[in-house]
Amino acid sequence: MSVLAVYLADNLWAFTVAATVLGLLVGSFLNVVVHRLPLMMERAWQAQCQELLGEAHPPATAGKESEPFNLVTPRSRCPHCGHAISALENIPVISYLWLRGRCAGCGKSISPRYPLVELATALLSGITAWHFGFGWAAGAALALTWALIALSLIDFDHQLLPDDITLPFLWIGLLLSLFGLFTDSAASIIGALAGYLSLWTIYILFKVATGKEGMGYGDFKLLAMLGAWMG
Secondary structure, three states, X not given: OOHHHHHHHHOHHHHHHHHHHHHHHHHHHHHHHHHHHHHHHHHHHHHHHHHHHOOOOOHXXXXXXXXXXXXXXXXXXXXXXXXXXXXXXXXXXXXXXHOOOEOOOOOOEOOOXXXXXXXXXXXXXXXXXXXXXXXXXXXXXXXXHHHHHHHHHHXXXXXXXXXXXXXXXXXXXXXXXXOOOOOOHHHHHHHHHHHHHHHHHHHHHHHHHHOOOOOOHHHHHHHHHHHHHHO
């Protein structure tokens, strides 16, 4: 291991502080994920629908909507005036306090949710690092924590649990079970199956009884994901 890795392994406080600072940075990125990923999904659905309808140039994706839009492009902008957010204006928490919660371009209020997500991610990252200590388990647990934060916020805003998050983390949970990091392979596989089938069964029974859908398939995949990680 490198000198830094040895130091972090021997000093739990230092590792916890490093994870907390990293959590602030990741929290800033999660704000982008929570805002953009549902829009990316909507655009993909629209494109698929337009393709099925045989529309070569769908009106919903014309002009500005046809420009590249992902988690990296375009740069973050103020939704009110279009002011491009500079690096100095994008420092987690500090920039929000420095700008007094207002856009540097138009002076409109910036939602306090942005720094709160950054602080929450930092706090949960620090707790996770303190609990597991330096090692592979902490790294995996941090990644799962960040994924669950993003899923929680997207679900709260849009009632969606994106496959782009749940499915990769389902497979990661199964893969980690090969090394016994959190649970063994048998428990991981059974946990994934039980997680999915338990909610699927409730879904089917509710639909038979009421004729309505009580939940989405994203809930099944989320519980399967958690089963794969925790058994």
